[in-house]
Amino acid sequence: MKNSFDLTGKGAVITGSSRGIGKAIAEALAAHGANVIISSRKQPACDLVADAINARDGGRAWSVPANVGSKADVEALVEQAKRHLGQIDIMVCNAASNPYYGSMSGIADEQFQKILHNNLLSSHWFAQLVSPGMIERGSGSLVFVSSIGGFRGSPVIGAYNVSKAADFALARNLAIEYGPHGVRVNCIAPGLIRTDFARALWEDEDNLATALSGTPMARIGEPEDIAGAAVFLAADASRYMTGQTIVIDGGALVTVGGI
Secondary structure (H helix, E strand, C coil), rough: CCHCCCCCCCEEEEECCCCHHHHHHHHHHHHCCEEEEEECHHHHHHHHHHHHCHCCCCCEEEEEECCCCCHHHHHHHHHHHHHCCCCEEEECCCCCCCCCCCHHHCCCHHHHHHHHHHHHHHHHHHHHHHHHHHHHHHCEEEEECHHHHCCCCCCCEHHHHHHHHHHHHHHHHHHHEEEEHHHEEEEEECCCCCCCCCHHCCHHHHHHHHHCCCCCCCEEEEHHHHHHHHHHCCCCCHCCCCCEEEECCCCHCCCCCCC
């Protein structure tokens, strides 16, 4: 089983990887030998992560900034990634947006559209662009970083949760289409993780206490708590797994409570 987690020479693209969960995933994949593309909207932030990875043993890293809400940026990212990596064996769609916090009765159309555009449609674009090469080679792994919000309703992040529930359906449908060609598609559903993206849910102590009220492990998650699942889904260790969602939430979904 030792070699089942070896990613030496594999090419991986991780969106939203200049910080938080995406950064932790990129670092973990590179530590297991993968060559990685670091991508977010700002070049300097991407460069910092890539430089840190290149200072360590393991796979190499390149920074390619892109806005996943722009199809032209997504297409350019994939093309540049192919030039750096040779081929894309692992695609991790982690970047997401949530420009609204509150009741869905008050969300503007533009805000809802941005959530669906960045959190769902962009993953569809990446799948369309990277899957032909994977299918031709008869192997590959797509990973969508979703959320346990996709299993729940919420009075404050409802539209975001809708987009994350759609991730599960997208993975299941692509798994059916790509499975006969040896290409796997899976989701990771984190619980509350200490990231800038989720700051509104954990920065206030009272809000954090409410969020963790039904979490058996009684702590907030850290980005590194998610990275191991991404390595598993990228590697041969999960070669017979597709269309599934791995929940990593400290046990929150097995209880009643939380946000």
